[in-house]
Every structure is written in structure tokens, then in C-alpha cells.
Amino acid sequence: MKNNSLEKLKKEYMDIPIPQELDFVVKKALKESRSNSTTMAAKGRFRKAAVVAASTAACVAVLTIGVNTSPAFAKTLSKVPIVSSIVKVLTFREYTVDEGTFNANIKVPEISGLKDEKLQSSLNEKYLKENEKLYEQFVADMEDMKQNGGGHLGVDSGYVVKTDTDRILSIGRYVVNIVGSSSTTFKYDTIDKKNEILITLPSLFKDDSYVDIISENIKEQMKSRHEADDSMIYWVEGVEDEGLVELFEKISKEQNFYINSDGKLVISFDKYDVAPGCMGIQEFVIPTQIISDILVSNEYIK
């Protein structure tokens, strides 16, 4: 009787349908993990984040040198009376694919109204390039899947204006990849509308000590969130001690961030960066008092 029932159960278990996407998901995950681990030797889980951060940093660096390293320039500007800001974000272009199980919806944002045209066009060019690349990748993956007997594939990309005050404009661009499961990444740009400056994370602080101070605070927040609700899992010492994943140690210098409408610094992590995928995007609001000593000024962060 017992064995009989177990056999039945086993049959049912073996009959669990295998979705077409499995092969694709496995190969893609392998490809991503492996190419990362051969290009950057040092870090495990954060390799991927580091690559993204490094390339963003590279393209932001070019324009920040001109605009952002000159506080004197910023000061002169701020003395000039400026007509109230008309900086806006609009959808510049849309890519859509709708072929049965293949769906793409990509919206490219465009900033207008900045007087500094160099800053404006370099941001807009960056947005356009990112999305062109995304679209090309999607089409390539789609063709690949079609040849392998089809499947489901989706990409949804767009932007949200996180903050739009008299002073600050924070735009977040997101990419959601859906292959049975989904992955989401977010990238932010924060602009000082009055001085027309692209704000980078290092530019907010007097020195590099912010990396450790903020990281420690985030670890504490992770632990207290976990204590308050044990279904909140983070890959941080004291919560995940299985030794199976690389634990969160510190943020990168160019960590994704934005400034919210209360003037608080918000640090953002992509899905899979610091927690299991089911936790999604993770954000941490950093209490201003712990960084007030090292802030260059209280102009943006209050």
C-alpha cells in the first residue's frame, strides 16, 4: 500500500511539466555567471553589479569633469537670478514588439529645459544608447529563442521621476527582463535643477568615508528588517550564515542612489544584489544625522 502510493506520487512528480523556457533560463544564467567570473576575478556576487557600476561611472565621468568639479562655477551660477525652472522629462522614443509570446516595451526618456545643453544632450544620448542596446539584445534573444522552438520573452523598460522639486530632479530608469522569471535593474540620475549639475554620490561628500558609514547603516537596517519580519532575507552577516552566497560588505563608490522629496539620500540595490530575487529591488533611506558631518553641504540633503 505504502510503496504503491509512493510510486503514484513519484509518477506525478516526474510528470511535473518542464517549461520550454527552462533551457533558455539555465543557459542565460550560466552565461551571465561565467562571463562575469572570468572577466573580474575578485568578487563573487557583486561582480555583475560592479561591472554595471563601473561602466556607468565611466560614461558619467566625462560630463561630470566639466560640470561637477567646479563648485566655483556652481556658486557663480547660483547668484544669478534664474527664472523658475522648466526642466522636464518626456518620453522621447518608444520601441515596441508584440509578437505573441514576445513582448518588448521600451520607453526612452528625454530631458528638456536645461540651459546647459552639453549636460542635457549627454544625458539624453546616454538614455538613447542604453535603450537601443536593450532593444537590439531583445531582438537577438528573440531570434535565438524562435530558432530553438519558441518560448516567452519580455522586456519592459521605462523611467520614473522619483523626485521633482524646485531644486532636485531624480530620474530612475528601469529594465525588467522577463524569461519566465524576471529580473529588474534600476539606474538613477539626479540633477540639481538650479545649478544644472549632475549630482554624483562622491560629490556629495567631503571624502570617501561615506562608503563605510553608509554601508554600516545599511547592514543595521537589513538586520532590523529581518528581526521585525523573518521572511525578509538579506545576504548579510547575521541573517544569511549558510556560507552559500557572497555577503554584502559595502556599497560601491558610485552606488545607485537618488534624493527623495524629503531631501533624504536613498541607496538602491538591484534584484539579486543583496537579497534573494523574491525580495526585488531594495532601497534604504539613509538617516541624515549619520552623514551630516561628512556632507559637503546641506543644500541637497537635509
Next chain:
Amino acid sequence: MSKTDLEEQIAEHVIEFKDKYYRLAYSYVRNADDALDIIQESIYKAFSSLDSLKNPSYIKTWFYRIVVNTSLDFLRKRKKEIVVSEVFLSANDESKYDSYEDFDLKAALDDLPPNYRSIIILRYFEDLKLQEIAEILNENVNTVKTRLYAGLKKLRIKMNDENWEVSK
């Protein structure tokens, strides 16, 4: 063995046995999208923690362990939602009357605490040895044995109870 060789071995292993790992993940989360998510995440985890693989001949148990842990993490996170959806499903699912017997036993298996259920699945459905299961779950063999028998006993007792209810 160089790191790339090891990676190659793991990749080959995962591709070859992907169906097994998928079924295992599915048996926890009962949903194709989530199971795919777990497989994807398990692969990321595996490659970010190559150091925890002491010996290449343990790839199988090592990867099973990652899949089991990732699934459990997922369930812990989803615990609250599941309570609602199961009530909802059983109230709306008429198909259970089609195969009543199977449903009975399946429900009994689903009812077992995850650490008992894992053992039964790994032992009887995946045909793993007790020693291997002990490695996967990071328990000693005796604990696994005890839980296996306790699990089977629970299943039978539950089935008997159900039968008794039905025949009454």
C-alpha cells in the same frame, strides 16, 4: 583543477540535470515562474560561491543543496501570501474531485514540514542515498533516517485519518 575547468564541469552538470533541479524547485513552490526564478538564482549563487564546493565530485549534492536552500528562502518570504492563496485555491479548485485519491496523498505530502518533505522527495523521487541527502541538508545520516521514517509515518497516519473520515 583550474577554476575554468570547474566552471565548465558545473555548467555541464546543470545543463544535463536541469529537469531534475527544476522539478525539485517546483515541488516547493508549485508554480512554474517561481521555480524558474529559483533555478536562475541557484545558478547565480553557485557561481558566486565556487569556494564552498570542496571537491568537484560533490557537484551534485552541492547543487541540490543550493536549490533546496534557495527554495526554502523563497517559501519563507512567501509564507504569508501562501496562506491566502491556498485557501483561495482549494475553495475554487474543482479538479481535486477528478483524482481524489491522489489529491489526498499529495496534500498529505504537501502538509509535511519542509525538512521532512525534502527527505522523502530526495529519497524516493530523486533516488538519492541517505548519505547524499545528509550532505545536501547538512544533517547527519541518523537524523535523516529518523526524519524519513517519521515522515512516512506521518503520511500514513494522515492518510488513515482521512480514510476514516471518508468511510464514516
